[in-house]
Amino acid sequence: xxxxxxxxxxxxxxxxxxxxxxxxxxxxxxxxxxxxxxxxxxxxxxxxxxxxxxxxxxxxxxxxxxxxxxxxxxxxxxxxxxxxxxxxxxxxxxxxxxxxxxxxxxxxxxxxxxxxxxxxxxxxxxxxxxxxxxxxxxxxxxxxxxxxxxxxxxxxxxxxxxxxxxxxxxxxxxxxxxxxxxxxxxxxxxxxxxxxxxxxxxxxxxxxxxxxxxxxxxxxxxxxxxxxxxxxxxxxxxxxxxxxxxxxxxxxxxxxxxxxxxxxxxxxxxxxxxxxxxxxxxxxxxxxxxxxxxxxxxxxxxxxxxx
Numbered sequence: 396x397x398x399x400x401x402x403x404x405x406x407x408x409x410x411x412x413x414x415x416x417x418x419x420x421x422x423x424x425x426x427x428x429x430x431x432x433x434x435x436x437x438x439x440x441x442x443x444x445x446x447x448x449x450x451x452x453x454x455x456x457x458x459x460x461x462x463x464x465x466x467x468x469x470x471x472x473x474x475x476x477x478x479x480x481x482x483x484x485x486x487x488x489x490x491x492x493x494x495x496x497x498x499x500x501x502x503x504x505x506x507x508x509x510x511x512x513x514x515x516x517x518x519x520x521x522x523x524x525x526x527x528x529x530x531x532x533x534x535x536x537x538x539x540x541x542x543x544x545x546x547x548x549x550x551x552x553x554x555x556x557x558x559x560x561x562x563x564x565x566x567x568x569x570x571x572x573x574x575x576x577x578x579x580x581x582x583x584x585x586x587x588x589x590x591x592x593x594x595x596x597x598x599x600x601x602x603x604x605x606x607x608x609x610x611x612x613x614x615x616x617x618x619x620x621x622x623x624x625x626x627x628x629x630x631x632x633x634x635x636x637x638x639x640x641x642x643x644x645x646x647x648x649x650x651x652x653x654x655x656x657x658x659x660x661x662x663x664x665x666x667x668x669x670x671x672x673x674x675x676x677x678x679x680x681x682x683x684x685x686x687x688x689x690x691x692x693x694x695x696x697x698x699x700x701x702x
Contacts, residue, residue, distance in 0.1 A: 413685050419681075423671055430666050430668070431664050431666060432671075463649060467646065470639045473526075474632065490511060511603040523542055532552055536553040542596070548580065548596040548597035549580050549583050550580055557570045561645040567641060577624075578592060579594060593621075595624050
């Protein structure tokens with residue numbers, strides 16, 4: 396038995412079709428306006444899970460990238476400061492060798508002592524160097540200068556490392572401690588008066604005093620300690636350089652990962668503009684056609700029947 400089609404049923408069906416066409420056109424307009432093909436989770440339930448995962452990883456990588464940029468600046472600055480310190484040590488070495496020739500009058504030794512004192516003061520200044528307002532040789536106590544001019548040889552800088560995270564499970568220390576660079580502090584009361592250390596402040600101050608007193612034997616002993624400290628600082632510089640290279644590698648890796656994730660996210664979320672514009676024009680034509688058809692269907696009114 397065939398179903399009887401009433402005028403009311405035709406009107407209801409017409410309204411549903413017009414609304415569906417209007418909704419489809421509205422959706423494509425939103426896609427075109429935002430450039431995103433997923434407007435609601437219901438548009439692509441599987442795609443939205445991938446998109447959220449990609450967004451989360453991209454957000455993490457953005458933070459890792461900030462860590463890398465900050466760490467690289469810090470490490471490069473440390474390397475520059477260590478280079479300046481190496482220049483001081485080389486000058487101190489030259490002066491010491493010059494003073495140990497045995498042909499210098501005391502006036503020349505006094506001049507050497509005077510310059511050695513200036514090198515000591517510059518070394519203390521480097522020991523208190525700051526980057527972006529933070530002390531670079533005082534471990535995690537970055538707001539405190541670790542050394543004073545009067546007692547640098549006996550002062551202990553903080554020995555803790557500042558660790559930065561550059562990826563999941565990848566943590567690299569970015570700082571070197573004052574003890575690694577300048578040596579262990581001399582004890583205030585040495586247990587063995589003849590014991591010697593290669594604390595840089597102690598060595599430079601000792602050379603200043605030795606040349607001032609004309610004590611070449613003491614200066615010769617301190618020269619060995621100065622060379623020992625120079626070798627250790629070169630090792631520290633090598634370590635800083637290796638960290639800088641690894642940070643560069645992490646920088647490249649994070650950028651590549653972010654690029655890949657962005658590409659994947661784009662494939663999931665970004666709209667194909669040409670396709671969307673074509674669909675929108677098609678939907679507009681269909682909508683106009685449905686309105687035109689509807690006008691013809693509901694055109695007969697009570698007045699038309701009464702005429």
